Amino acid sequence: MCWSAQADALAGGLVAGAGVACLVRARRSGRPQRLPLAALPLVLGVHQLIEALVWLGADDGLADGPAGAARTAWAAIALPLLPVLVPTAVWCAATEPGDPAGPARRRVLAALVLLGAAVAIPLTAAVAGHPVTATPHGHTLDYAIGLPHPALLLTGYLLATVGSLLISGDRLLRRLGLLTGAGALACALLWRFAFVSTWCALAALVSLLLLRWAGRPRVARSMP
Known part of the structure; x- marks a missing residue:
C-alpha cells in the first residue's frame, strides 16, 4: 500500500521485478524448497499493482466494475492468501537438506x-460475501469489509505469518520476521494518523532480504 496510484504502480513494478529475480535465483540454487517463499515478493508486487487500480477507482479514474474487482482482488491477497502462503512457504524451506530447523520446529511450523x-x-x-470498500484516508486508503471477530483473526494472522518466520531457525528468515513485525507496527501507526502509507517500503525491504536469501549457497544457521 502506497500513497497514490503512481507510487503504487512504481513500487509494485520494482517489487515484482525483485520477485522474478528471487524466483530465478531460487531455481538456480538447485533448492526447489525455496521457490514458494521466493515467490512472495512477486505476490507483493502484484498486490501493489492491483492497489494502483484501487486508487484510480477511489479517485473516479476507473469505472465501478473494474474498481470493484480490483478491491476484491486486493482483499483476497491481503486477507486469505498471505496467512496460508507465508507459513506454508517457510515450512517448505525448512524441509531443505541441511536446514537448521529440526523436527520439533518443523512440527510447530506445520501447526x-x-x-x-x-x-x-x-x-x-x-471477501466472498461482502463488498470491499476503499476510502481515501489522508495519504492512505481505508479498506472496509465485514470481518467476524477481527481481533482474534488478526492475532491468528500475525502468529501464522510473522511467527513462522521467527521460528524458522534460519537467521535471515528470523531477521525478516523481526523486520516484518516491527514494520507492520510502524505502518499501522503511520496509517492511523493518515500521514503516509509505508507498506510499499516494507514490501521492498522484504523483497531485498528474500532476494539475498533465495540465492544463498548454504543455510545460515541461527542459535537454537
Missing part, C-alpha cells in the same frame, strides 16, 4: 500452516 488455513476460512467467506 502454524494449519492456523493460517483456519484463519483464511472466515477471511475467504468475508
